[in-house]
Amino acid sequence: MKKYGPVRFLPIIYSIMRLSAFVIAVICCTVFIVFAHPPVYAQNPLDKTITINLNNEPLKQALDKITAVSGVNFTYSETVANSKVKIKLQAANKTLRQVLSEALAKYPYSFSALDQEVFIRYDAEKLKKSSIGTQVNAVDDxxxxxxxxxxxxxxxxxxxxxxxxxxxxxxxxxxxxxxxxxxxxxxxxxxxxxxxxxxxxxxxxxxxxxxxxxxxxEDGEQELQSVNITAKAPGGRDLESTQMGVEKLSVRETKNVPVLLGEHDIIKTMQLLPGIKSAGEGGGGFYVRGGSADQNLILLDEAPVYNATHLLGFFSTFNSDAIKNVTIYKAGMPVQYGGRLSSVLDVKMNDGNNQNYGVSGGIGLIASRINVEGPIQKDRSSFLISARRTYIDAFLKLSKDTNVNRTSLYFYDLNTKANYILGDKDRLYLSGYFGKDVLSPDNTTGINWGNATGTLRWNHLFSNKLFSNTSVIFSNYNYKIKAQQAASNFTVFSQIRDWNVKEDLQWYADEKNTISFGVNSIYHTIKPGEISATGNSGVISQTLQSQYSLENAAYVSNSWKASSIFSLTYGLRLSAFSILGPGDFYMLNADGNITATRHYTQGQVVKTYINPEPRIAATLQVNDMASVKASYVRNVQNLHLISNSTSASPTDKWVASTNLIKPEISDQFSIGYYKDLSDHKYELTVESYYKSMDNQIDYRNGADIFTNQPIETQLLYGKGRAYGIELLIKKKTGRLTGWLSYTLSKTQRKIDGINDDNWYNARQDRTHDIALVTIYQLSPKWTLSANWVFSTGDAVTFPSGKYQVDGTNFYYYTERNAYRMPSYQRLDVGATKLLKQTKKFSSELNFSIYNAYGYANAYRIYFRDSKTDPGRTEAVKTTLFTFVPSVTYNFKF
Amino acid sequence: MMNIKHFSLFLIFAALLCSCDKVIDIKLNSSATKYVIEGMVTNEAGGAQVLLSQTKNFSDNNNFNGVDGAIITIEGNGAVNVCTAAGNGVYQANTLIGVPGNTYKLTINIKGNTFTASCTMPQIVTLDSVYVTVDNLNTNKDGSIRKYATVEYKDPAPVKNYYRFIQYLNGKKEKSIFVNNDEFTNGQEVNNPLNFNNDNDDPSRNIKKGDKLSIDMLCIDEAVYKYWYSLVDGASGNSNTASPSNPVGNIQGGALGYFSAHTIQHKVITAP
Incomplete structure (x- = not known):
């Protein structure tokens, strides 16, 4: 049990913390002042009274004049702006509502309040009613x-x-x-x-x-309500769509949410949404609807990312500068996605600006970022390069202590992308991601790991109704451990590599039907371990058996808009997972001992698992403001992450299905109710789900996770179930934006051979989860934000007794995960000051405090002989982050 | 490969972020008491003994909870040896000397409960030498050089071998449990440092020049290896495993603990 002297890092961190104390004081004052000013009550602009004379003014000029006397701005389309209509009107001390009603009475325009502005629109309905203008052409063409x-x-x-x-x-x-x-x-x-x-x-x-x-x-500072534009299904979100259990975030939305150490992270912001739970304090891993962390399909420009975290889970691999948007599907996954049980996290990188060159970046406490993009050929092609690196190690180098200054500790990310518009019908994209972590106390010991992905895509329009995307995708994840022990050195290298070809088509068949179909084929190679050793340890250099497999899928689905109120999406994904030789495959008895071995040669198919995955989703639109949705989805997973550590580790083992490890299968039913409130200012979402999971995997008690035995000898199998209800209220407009989310849920497992074969709570089972996210635009310069989260503690196994063996105390356990960690809570606050904004250059300063009231959350609880009274045993709580301030400077030119 | 197996990344980073540990009050359930058996037969005279105790509640004190009044026999070498009670849960079969290759069967009767176990004593693998190595990476808490006892032996290729080492420093037993197998070292000359984490920074656990360092090498069977491995991994209260559990033992009848028939060799050196 060798531990690598953690103590040496402490002084550096401590000094960083102290340095920040001043900053905290400043921020606290600011926050106080800010909240001392309540926002002014907002009057409906249509209730303003005005006095005005208009004498045959063209519509646009008439509106400008009204703006001049009332201070109320108008929003309108080109049709309104270019209108030949002339307004004649006299009004004294009338409300704006009365004035506009009178002015527009005879014309095909209507108006409505839109926040503090008034929206004027061309109104076909009004035309019909007043019999002015042309009828809609009733020809069938x-x-x-x-x-x-x-x-x-x-x-x-x-x-x-x-x-x-x-x-x-x-x-x-x-x-x-x-x-x-x-x-x-x-x-x-x-x-x-x-x-x-x-x-x-x-x-x-x-x-x-x-x-x-x-x-x-055009970029808009605030998202305008589309509510008043259309008579049907307005609102910022699509109430008509059958897609449910989906959350979309643009980087813009997450920019102001305070996070740990100021590293803006779209995944951590996502963890504040209902049904998505953080996999540990400050971590980038997450659990969706009771699933485990490996049951999330994480795609970066369509390439799967196997370890989406840096620094042992504290940061996600997604550098916000390079990201366009992120969509997470918790239920009702579209047919083109498959391979994981719980969710799909689809991350899209920016394409690169094809209009102008731009440089942006940021300098933070632990990392700096730079992003360069621009046209290769204006309007036709562009590139993007975005890089990020931490520099804790630069501080370590300054230390006089040789133990400290020889330490390497950093990660970097590099996102690159280029795209080329070949013509009206074709576009090419090439994108790449390279990330690496290095963590080593000296040059003979340590670990490094990293992902590399590459995607080449070709968009082609076969017709104006048939869109095709062809992708060739490469994805690689590996880690290397170096260790030194006395006169011996060891390295362990492990790798997972995918080659992936995909053809995806969307056929906008007619007004009512949109059909998606395609095929996908992935060749996986997993190298579980190459061990090399030098010295006198006696360890024999060897390579553990690689796993080869081919994952094929074909899918088709149709989105059918049955009527103006009812839509149905139905489809089928057929997945086939073939395990390929060469290699030895085994039969085991109930105790996990090998009873038979069979060797397969290269290319020989060991077994193929074929699974149909039906997907169906329906929407009933109750009215313009509300809809009800329901869906059923089956997902199948053939790559499994086998982990038994409390924190995500780069060395957690990915294994493919084998003749013994069966594909994991989940069936999820969900229903939801969606309602926009108060003129679409608020969005309410209520979703409920039940999910069953088959062929779940866990380690046997006492399993040896580092063994050259077949991994199946260390495993047990069973099933799982998860259910819950999720509530989300979002406010997307106005100076105060944000959301409140609440999840009530349960997730359990039943594994043969664990907990006497009874159901038990999965570790990520948290009954209640609350998150409140608020962002307040105080002034054009200052934006303030705060999050508060509260959740029930994880289910854990604590001892129910103790005993002595060999003179030492050990602990006696009765039930798996029958205890709870203490409940978790945290407030993060942030403030962003816009320093400068011109057309050419903008810069801002971002302050944040993670866990602002310093609540001592339990990261883990362990048990030991008391240090003060050796005749007793005691429980010890480890707390990671209390009161972590940070400052980041961002710029763009 | 102990080093790599227990590569404790978590600790580095937890400390890096200024983690803090605090003793807390926690309400733990009490459980029905279970018998705990430590049975052993060795190839030395007086080595065959059984310790019988019971589990306690977490909040109880740490005194060894010996149980008397059991009838205990160890069957082997063609005879049934009755163990005699020496008090405080200790039972001995003074005349029983184990022979490598022979199988021993333990039977315990206590208050209507019967527990049985059997174990075959493995062949001896010679402990060639014991010497001291220096840790290049870590120092002791007091800044002194950290040293480890290192054992050297030649693993026999044809069979699977499992080892346990017990270290005494100036007569004081090191509480860390050292076990090893030959999964990655089959048939090789093995040099294995007995490194451990001095978790309570007790200076008397650090090897210093002139200390009397004594090592016992035990050749154990697979089930017993599994017991020690899973005991440390799952039941030490302080491991990084997500699901602590009771160790996988070889006792039938519902008791905790183990029954080990093992060979034992001793070597004593003076630390340089």
């Missing part, structure tokens, strides 16, 4: 309008932008590559396009042939 939605400023494609037809139930949203396609009868329409973080726009379209319309959206 249908045409398709399609294109790509991009940001005007950067040329980045926008994922999940909503495209709606004003006054009609039709609508769609852009796919992962910004592409949309909508088929409509011949006629004149207005399309309202909205996306998170972008200003809404309305486009006029006359459809008498298939039309290509690329749309550019």
């Amino acid at each position: 249908k045409y398709t309008i399609s294109g790509v939605i991009r940001s005007q400023k950067t040329g980045e494609t926008i994922i999940g932008a909503t495209v709606r037809v004003v006054g009609m139930p039709q609508g769609t949203s852009s796919n992962e590559y910004g592409f949309y396609s909508l088929t409509l009868p011949k006629g004149a329409y207005q399309l309202a396009i909205s996306a998170v973080g972008q200003k809404n726009i309305v486009k006029d379209v006359v459809l008498h042939q298939d039309t290509k319309l690329n749309i550019l959206l």
